[in-house]
Amino acid sequence: MRLRPARATARITALFALVAALVSPLPQAVADPVAAERPVAAEPPDLCGSQCADILPPGENGSATLAEILAHRVLGTRPAHSSDQLGPYDALAAGQSSLTDEKLTDFFNDASFGVPADQVESVTRPRPDVTITRDRKTGVPHIQGTTREGTEFGAGYAAGQDRLWIIDLFRHIGRGQLTPFAGGAEANQGLEQEFWPQAPYTEKDLQDQIDRITASGERGRQAMADARAYLDGLNAYREQAKRNRVFPGEYVLTGHVDAITNIGEIEPFKLTDLISLTSVVGGLFGNGGGGEVRSALSLLAAQQKYGPAEGAKVWESFRMRNDPEAALTVHDGKRFPYAGKPDQARGTALPDPGSVTPEPLVHDRRGAAAKPAKDPVATTPRLKPLQGIHDNGVLPEGAFAEPRGMSNALLVSGEHTASGNPVAVFGPQTGYFAPQLLMLQELQGPGISARGASFAGIGMYVQLGRGQDYAWSATSAAQDITDTYAVELCEPDGSAATRDSTYYRREGACEPMEKLEQHNAWKPSLADSTAAGSYRMRVYRTAYGIVTHRATVGGEPVAYTSLRSTYRHEADSIVGFQLLNDPGYVKDAASFQRATQHIGYAFNWFYADARQAAYYNSGLNPVRAEGVDPSLPVRAERRYEWRDFDPGPNTSAYTPPEQHPRSVGQDYYISWNNKQALDYASAGFGNGSVHRGDLLDDRVAKLVERGGVTRASLTRAMADAAVADLRGEDVLPELLKVIRSGGPITDPQLMTAVQQLETWRDAGTRRRETSQGSRTYTHPEAVRIMDAWWPLLVKAQFEPGLGTELYDALRANLTVDESPSAGHGPTGAHAGSSFQFGWWSYVDKDLRQVLGEPVKGPLARTYCGGGDLAACRDTLLSTLKQAAARPATEVYPGDADCDPGDQWCAAAIIHRPVGGLTHDKINWQNRPTYQQVVEFPAHR
Template sequence: MRRLTSRIRTAAVVAALATVCAIGLPPGSSGAVTHRAYAADDYCQGQCDDILPPGENGNATLADILANRVLGTRPAHTDDQLAPYANLVDGYTGLTDASLGSFFNDASFGVPAGQVASTTKPRSDVTIVRDKATGVPHITGTTRYGTEFGAGYAAAQDRLWVMDLFRHVGRGQLSSFAGGAAANRQLEQSFWQAAPYTEAELQQQIDSIAGQGARGAQALSDAQAYVDGINQYITQAYNSRTFPGEYDLTGQINAVTNAGTIQPFKLTDLVALASVIGALFGSGGGGEVQSALVKEAAEAKYGTAQGDRVWNSFREREDPEAVQTLHAGQSFPYGQDPADPQGTAMPDPGSVTPQQLVYDPTGSAVSNARAAVKAPAALKPLQGVYDNGVLPGDLLTAKHGMSNALVVSGKYTDDGHPVAVFGPQTGYFAPQLLMLEEIQGPGISARGAAFAGLSFYVELGRGQDYSWSATSAGQDITDTYAVTLCNSDGSPATKNSTGYLYQGSCTPMQALERDDSWGPTLADSTAAGSYRLIMYRTAYGLVTARATIGGTPVAYTSLRSTYMHEVDSIIGFQMLDDPGAVDSPQTFQQAVQHIGYTFNWFYADDAHTAYYNSGDNPVRPADVAPDLPVLAQPQYAWQGLDPTSYTADYTPPAQHPQSIDQDYYVSWNNKQADDYAAAGFGDGSVHRANLLDARVKALVTSGQKISRASLVQAMENAAVTDLRGEDELPLLLRVIQSAPVTDPAQAAVVQELQTWLQHGAQRRETSSGSHTYADADAVRIFDAWWPLLVQAEFSPGLGSDLFTAMTGVLQINESPSGGQTGPVSGSVDANESIPHKGSSFQYGWWSYTDKDLRSVLGDPVAGGLAQPYCGGGVLAQCRQVLLSSLQQAAAETPAQVYPGDSGCSAGDQWCADSIVQRPLGGVTDGATNWQNRPTYQQVVQYTSHR
């Protein structure tokens, strides 16, 4: 029986949830805003809200950037959504429907009379109105072409620089565009590894859309109109010198003479942009080699039979205790391991080496080369702005938490209509990767968010009488194959060979090359340099590593089902925006079936809720293990695989997890349904989604009706709670308190932790603006303790090789500060100390500790680990392990736990946790309270339907 992972383990949290329920408005009281008239086709009637910090305006001229750096000023609407977003941390406890407007924008259609800030007509058939409150563009066209032209024009007004960055990232040419800082080079390398394309292949993907019927032809026409709108804005902005100042900073345009150009956009740029977004948020799987290394290490430690049991228990592919989005017992078998796997391609121990990517490097890293760039004295404050890069170097390679959703059936709400609080967690940037917009025209009627450069359709938002959102699903659509290496001249193959056996012949790999060179710019003092990036491609995908199998040299390749199909999902987004295509939960599900990327999609209208898991799920042979590398032979490959078109057979829509009108849905990148196997490690008994599931279940079963405000409160209560504190600390204390704690110092520390737990294990200020946590010392101790206790609990039993291999597939910690990464040198944790990112607690050893400690305590454990670890399974010895590691943690100073960075002093706990909008442009924002929450978020409750 599935463990009740949604249980609340402390009286303090139960009391907090009771308060949340009590604050909800009584039945029949919707709290709807009534200060404005609503459009006839807006069936939300003031009960749709959204928020996207820091602000809609992402265009700052050189003068604006200089003023920001010198005077601290910012252009209008650059940061006006930041404070409302941040203030919910302190304001959620007293929230009512009537006060939602203090923390969210009114997401109604249109702009009220008297609230028009500006009106622009880039063509006679489209009008862009911006509102005074947020500066969001409301685009209304009388023709389809004009509507999409206006969407492109508005996108360039708000996000031209971000769009330009990402079209260069997608082509592996960021350094030549924005400077050769190490982060820029790291980022372009990671994306060139994931999605390398020739220009002809980018165009090929555009051409393929045109062949997808009437909707495909319409999508191509829409995209062209959108690009035309972007380019008209570029021309006008260049002539009027109102373009983003980052073009001056990076040397695209001379800051004094205005010499230079902004390259016009073309359709293939949209494919490059889509490949970046798809790689970031819509893929899954691909960790088969790392999984194999864990399996081999487990077998080396325990022997084959027990080693496989250990590997499977840590793998948690089908953990019966995992919280799931579909909780009514629905089964959707996919990605399960066969009893007797065939064709596995396990590497010889120690033989795996990463595929070389960088060739012919010249120059050096950062040096004192600023003298090479001459700038007017007035611009000196801008020099060196981008020495650390324009984008995070680990944007793709690091694991990032994504999105969440809370959706409740009208059966449990205040006015009988469903309530949804949902949105994507795309990271915190200034400007954001997403932008807000409303688009109204022939065949399109929507408001919401879209990725900059792909905003010809609203991608997450609302239609006339429904809203939708998504979380990253990450199911396994990427597999690893082992191709046998060879040399065309018949000489013996080595691991460096660039030929492989295919259909009985030695076939040369295709080398996908990208040359990139860079030099110092006004804002980046990086020395000049260059290199060549080369990715090798086979019929079985891109080469990612080399190894030997039984002494035979092989290359491991990665094959993603959406590779070469980056823009195919455009049809689904087009349908979501079309009121003629979506008018029910069933038609919503039909629309998102056209999206090949791996997302969990959620829907709410006035009467129904729905869920659907999208993605091009390849059909594998029944005897192939999806979580291990396999031999590159036809009998083990995806069924129907065509290497010329990169297509295969995919599971039909009926086999994807889906549901209509479940009592409630929650998602925080967790397991979807019974028998839908996890693609990676970590979907076990304790998951970040437990925080949501516990609170929403408590609301649904409380007997009190749920309002928009009370569901927001449940979300935000989870957003400020430490998952480890709520779900792990009770067990840790039970073990420690299984005998009296006689040492006074240890007893005092235990009492501090007990008090923090009673207070809800939250990370919140003592009072608004204090920048000091309540229970600060307990939080510090627990932050220091977690990585130490995991090592002390598991490393002795696993041994160093297996423990290190396990940390290579699943980091042991993901704290808000990113500063407590664990003691294992070279582990995944060493790459996961990402400060100020907000999103926390998705990846960690929470389930392993939970199951192990419950086993030691004698509690029932379904799907437990293959053997006990803490103290060898002996309670008294486990207790001593925890006490010793706790004593070590308590001795760490605040400066050791929170070591400080460029924005925070060592030991500043609040600052270490704080969210910082990572500047993609020249304008910066201040730090705000930590909260574990989507970047863009909607709160919706529809009152009627067409």
């Protein structure tokens, strides 16, 4: 438990004693049960035969009363089922080497439908047509309704039981209203400033999206009816919890409800809140592309360094949008051209050098919101890691990583498995939070039959999980569905425009930008030392999206805007999830692919039943005008718009399903946010010869070659990759080859470092404990050296040749390192997800060029040692010597959770609190947060 200042601890202890004396909450699971007997519902068929398993740490119960929160702070106790999935999840890192099918349940939950009679922990009947049964082991709600409306009501009721606070928190984040709700801590300000500019909606905007879904057809009407029933259940629990004093204690800690009198309100939930919630989830995990202004700045830096033609060639080689050495999900040779480099670019709008400034977001800071003159901040989306709500119920510094793709999937088709049935190990990596953003549930009712995970607050359907005889999961795809336009600025009176103008030219007319503002004010809450404050957030919206930067192009003032295809369509994907939960719709791989075609966000979808494994890439991929380069800003003119673009509802022509990467029955599939298929251009920089997807691909390919794949062997492959150091496995061999290419190493300390790295390489370069709970790696010195060496060697390898300006511009597009202990990386410290973003491909290709080895898609120039092998070797040795000399206290400087020099702790996963509970640290492992292991032996 994190230590608190003595005064805060005293206040908490006193409050705990008072609350414990005055409050005697009713058991949450049986609050206000309906007395009427429920009709008997038919048991749904379950064809998995106890061969479906899943896990979601830390635990299902994400709700704690004030008394429970204070008891946790003072006594270290936790409510039941709030942390019981953390231990098994953590243990797999050490236990995977001896894993068998029979031992899978040591590390995963049985994901069969229903609850055996001897395993029932509680039964709740919030209304006559639905029953919520929870099991003893995990407390997961199994919701069975005799009517569809009752089923959805039960889903909402259970969501309130398990995630009421986090649902409320996230609807305020999506609306940019977190500080008035949870307090004005600096990190709360940062969080609403990061999300709101990506989806700044008026109430009318939110309602319009609901109306469009309702009017879209029978499935859309059913989805909104399901959503209303879900909200009815959520609100029913909200009212009961408030009345019976079993509501989450964070409402007291943030000043919304008085602990003694129970005076205060938990605001009712409404349909528009679901749109707001969905925009947060979609923004985190389902968006792709963007960043064209940063991309343009790096291109300009390359052209300034090398000249226009050579600079473009150099930049393109670092861009790696279609690298021939990239790991592929569809690896059977099929091509799916999309968002590639045009032969002759048209409409590109590069800024004049030095003219780009970010658009101000925050204005009129007062009190606790006051900042130095360098503010207001910009709307450039960079989301920081969530640290959690502590004593006062507010979020400490940062809350999320940038919207990045995570998650992984491993599937093997039946001809290569021991049983002859496909095997899948897959799940989303949504970060580690307490409580989780996801919650587990089983839904059984008319037209719905599924068990799995759903995002809290939008759990009308299981979003990732299993049906009666099939299972599905997703990884973030991040293909390019976001573009940047340069809108020409103007003044309505005909005077000369400036970069600050708020009018823009569209089809010859000078139109006003739409100004959207959010005024936030807050006051201190219980145990909150932050003073009262306020500020105003403001963005400008155009027909081409949200203004993010101002610049000049050819001397003329422009605003750069960001337009994503899913803007104004945050909840349209609900129909796709409805279909995935419908056993009458999904019956095979083909119907699964048709269901996921209704999902507009950029995801890779995977499917397994007893006969087939399959894959489909979803997303509203806009059809761009001929010649437009999607990697760079384009002029906001009709001839360069998305084809059939209508700015009102933000619709356009989209690529048809057959042009999306898709496959049925490939020998195996892997995905770890790697490239989907040949010619399907990567949205970001550096997706080349070394990617964390290779860690899966290499292992699964060997299993398939050997044959007889089982659930256990595929899980072992995943778990082994989860503790592998990508740099060590795929780049260290080239580094050592260069080092060993010259004469003997005479420096004893340097020779020791080289030998330690070689020993680690020969052992497989794992970052694994010597034994479960030892908190010591098997090769601690080699790991320390690699962690210290990588940023030094990248800088020394590339900066001399690129020059500082270009090197820095490229680093703005792609971070150099994302090791488990790199707190500066895109996902922040203690986040689990690692090695997605880094200069691994650049280093690998450059070293192979220096060594004279064949390289497909090489960098345009050779950088290490200026292309001279001996000079490159000297560079590596000099940086290695610096790294070896750095003590652990410098490599791992410590933070609020770890002492300086604690290597294990620096990389350890910490569930970041978004409520009043905290959880124990666990060993670093790079794997999905929610994960399924499935093998269906039978099919309907």
